[in-house]
Amino acid sequence: MPDNPPEPGILLVNQIGGDIRRRVRLAELSPGDKLPSMRQLSREYGCSVGTLQQAISALTREGLLDSSERKGVFVAQSSNRPRFIVLALASLDTVGNIVTRVQDAIKQTPYHLIILAAQGDFGDQVEMLDLLVKNQVAGVILCPPTDNRFAPAVKRFLTHGIPCVQATIRLDGIDVDAVVFDGVEAGRLAFGHLLKKGHRRIGYVDLGSQVPSFCDIRTGADMALREYGLRFSDLAVSYVEGDVVDLSEPHANGTRATQSLLAEHPDLTAVVGINPVITTGIARAVHESGRSVPKDVSVVAIGDDGSFALSRPQITAVWTRKSVAAGRAAVRLCQILDGDAGSPRVMQVMPRLVERNSVLDLTEQDATEETPRHHEPQETSRSQ
Template sequence: MAARTRRAEIGVVDLARELGISTATVSRALNGSAAVRPELAERVRQHAESRGYVANRLARALSANTSRAFVGFMIPYVDTPAYSAVAAELARLLSADGTQMILTITENDPERELRQLRELLASRVAGLVISTSTGVLEDTKRLLTRLPVVELHRASGIDAPGVFSDDEQTLAESVLHLAALGHRRIGYLGTPTALSNGESRLRGVRRGTELAGLGRDAVTVCLPEPTQENGYRGALELLGRSPAPTALLIGGGALSIGAARAVRASGRRLPDDLSLVVYGDPSWFALSDPPLTTIAVPYPELASRAARLLLGRLDGVAGGGLAAGGGLAGGGPNLIKPELIVAGSTGPPGG
């Protein structure tokens, strides 16, 4: 009796040829990329399932003896130090565990965020690390209850553990640092208080102002959406006030990059004409001349704790255990304090 011929496995190339589109488009659609129109992505997925591609993919994941082959990482922006650094480290850590990360970028758009979450759920991701948009929708919060979730940077009020930068204390220390140098007019450029981290940072600024014995009007506040362009515009707006601040304190990584550009464009010299404290990765800001005083956030540690916490939750779902480094479900250990690194961009008013 002749041996039965094994049916060739359907691949991305076959799907692309049958649909009349590129292999790159098919791959993006199957991986939940936001770069593919939702209607086209759905057509690709339906065709792939009808041809057995999705079933084969799931079979490979099951044969690898894992229930967590794919997880999602949903962020509002990728062109910021905070999210790009965490994304790279998180992907590395998850890959070492045999788990692949699917990155989606919402552009801080709540409707887009909801669509992308639905796509991730349809792709059967095992879990999700998410930094929600400013105006996260209630429908999104409801869908997030369907799978293990870890929040990062921003708390949305859902019942899920998270890993956050403990900004309040370090922002207070930054105000105290500037006040000790003699500054009595400080411009604070931070993120909106609709975001949990924006609220905690402003709370730190207020607490530092009080501890320094400054009047509440000593700090002028500007709270735009955290983009580089808004950092540029916001810094110029603060510097254009009368009287102008003698120091700027920036509460956000993307805002810091834009603000540094604005200070240079204004022609002010650091620290002779203006003191500047920025937020984020000190390795970037050390390249400035002079190096910038920085609220240094340990992004690799944030990524490490988020990965351990998510994998621990997945192990708990699948096998009732908790990964090494467990015990992270409590609020305290999930708060990571940034460090104020004083450099050449801060000094007494007027030099």
């Protein structure tokens, strides 16, 4: 029955359950079908009858199977099959736009949406996902945080066999489909915009994250800088300290990192923030240092949460289109649930630069300074 024997080191109960779920989802097993005997299945899966019984019991509790000591094990009727898609978010920011996109993507399907939004610790999210497996979850759209330390927990969850698509950010070593923003293009747009405006002394407030999307941003920044004879290694970079966000003052880490950056490099003319929260902290640090945006320090954000259009000054940002990525991830998940799985692939959403008024154009300033001033002779008034 199984296509491949269980992989060494992976919990057999979860892998067996995942294989049976997949076969039900792909209609290889139809409602009312009787499964082979326990002894036959245990031989096919290469496990003990006791291990197989644990997997069958778990699927019975989920409502996917019906089990009877006398009649055997059957696939439950379609009304009991998984009908929920879970949207797991790393934070509450931009939740509205993301949810709207996902709802639009699945509204013509038989699935209903469950939303999980973390308030700091994404590990709690994964534990909740483990619990929801028992409540008829068909698939998961995972919008993870920018921290690879949660990758092992996600890997453990994937052993349940529930289809999963990553959206907005891609964690290392998670071998599932992903729809993410093009980090290289995001970095190129942010730094390229400042360089075109004449800025050369640019600072960068970074998280130090090594997830692929953020490494791509640095690559894109380096590409833009090289066009002007510079490199990413030439930048003044300040890394945010700590991985715990104070929910009452989420921009505080960005403020502290920028204060250190400006103290060490007082000649900076511009600073780029790795995300909207950090960039809000950058703008505050500039103000608290007695300087202003953009007169003294220009500011650009990677990521636009909508509030920048209302701030003073309005912040120029690279819109990474997270909601678009989440919507496309939902479409991809529905395709997988319909049987179009194939090999995991990464799809990219192209970001866009939203130019506002937080960047001073130094090229215009230089041109003004270089233009000779012609003083007209003043007329002398005569008293009558």
